[in-house]
Amino acid sequence: MLKTILLATALLAPGLAAAQQASSPGPTLATVRARGALSCGISTGDPAWSQPDSRGVWQGMDTDVCRAIAAAVLGSAEKVVWQHLTGQNRFPALGSGQVEVLTRTTTWTFARDSMLGLNFTAPNFYDGxxxxxxxxxxxxxxxxxxxxxxxxxxxxxxxxxxxxxxxxxxxxxxxxxxxxxxxxxxxxxxxxxxxxxxxxxxxxxxxxxxxxxxxxxxxxxxxxKEPYAPSVRQGDDQWFDIVRYVMFGLVEAEELGITRANADRMLAESPSPAVQRLLGKTGDLGPTLGLDRAWMLNAIKAVGNYGEIYERHLGKGSPVGLPRGLNDLWTRGGLMVSPPMR
Known part of the structure; x- marks a missing residue:
């Protein structure tokens, strides 16, 4: 029995090692890097989701998801080109390549997912x-x-x-x-x-x-039921994974207690293997996606974890004042959960 287990492990190990090697840039990642900015589809003005503040800076749940992706991919949350889309032109804008990701309050439905040439990545809000x-x-x-x-x-x-x-x-x-x-x-x-x-x-x-x-x-x-999720064009699995796991990474960060303020300290001091992997101290999560090891460290330092984003724009301390409800972590009775980041 022991010989069988050892043989299976030996056969499996090369495949795992190959899967963890750094990925070369796919077409969408290459386009974003060549431009030096992420083209992100948001609304024309939607309180708490995407709306300019008194200084003209666009703020909201949707804009912070874009900033997190830009920080993970390009190392800076400022490298974003905002594309202001309506309900009518949002899907054509994604399909034509005008935007690389659509974060604009869009419900994940069967018809949209199967018929419009797009893929929804990971839920970032549950509504009704x-x-x-x-x-x-x-x-x-x-x-x-x-x-x-x-x-x-x-x-x-x-x-x-x-x-x-x-x-x-x-x-x-x-x-x-x-x-x-x-x-x-x-x-x-x-x-x-x-x-x-x-x-x-x-x-x-x-x-x-x-x-x-x-x-x-x-x-x-x-x-x-209205589950929101950022969406990308079909046909580029690497880009799909990048956007999906940035979203999951923000949720994982909240569960692990990693915040905008303590991310550097957690990187230096935390003994948790899960924290070390997410922040890039160990493992190759970022390189597996074609990114560097600091991908999630950069995203978290830019916008905070999922809970911080929620509280800033929708939570009890915001003008909206919505309880977390279904959008709380799974450990507190909500639906927000990340697959194991390993």
């Missing part, structure tokens, strides 16, 4: 479609929206979700459809519609940006 209403309406449940006028954005999952929900609940509504989120928000704010529907996190962010947030209520029901 909800309804925002005017507090003065007295509406406290989506069941009270029968006969209502409802605003939403086209080229999204929201229209089909609404149709499924209305049929299952026996509720009639009048749709008011817009091409842009800002148009839909302004229409709702000016009382052109009774409710504005969209993913709940985005509605909460929109509500927080109103002059008087208390005059608007986010109803408790969710009528769909």
């Amino acid at each position: 479609q909800g309804f925002l209403v005017h507090a003065e309406s007295g509406i406290t449940s989506s069941r009270q929206l029968d006969g209502a006028t409802i605003c939403f954005v086209s080229a999204s999952t929201h229209e089909l979700n609404l149709q499924d929900w209305s049929r299952s609940q026996g509720i009639r509504f009048t749709p008011v459809i817009f091409a842009d989120k800002d148009e839909a928000r302004r229409a709702y704010e000016s009382n052109r519609c009774d409710s504005y529907t969209g993913d709940a996190s985005q509605l909460a962010a929109v509500r927080s940006a109103f002059p008087e947030p208390a005059r608007h209520v986010l109803l408790p029901e969710r009528i769909s």
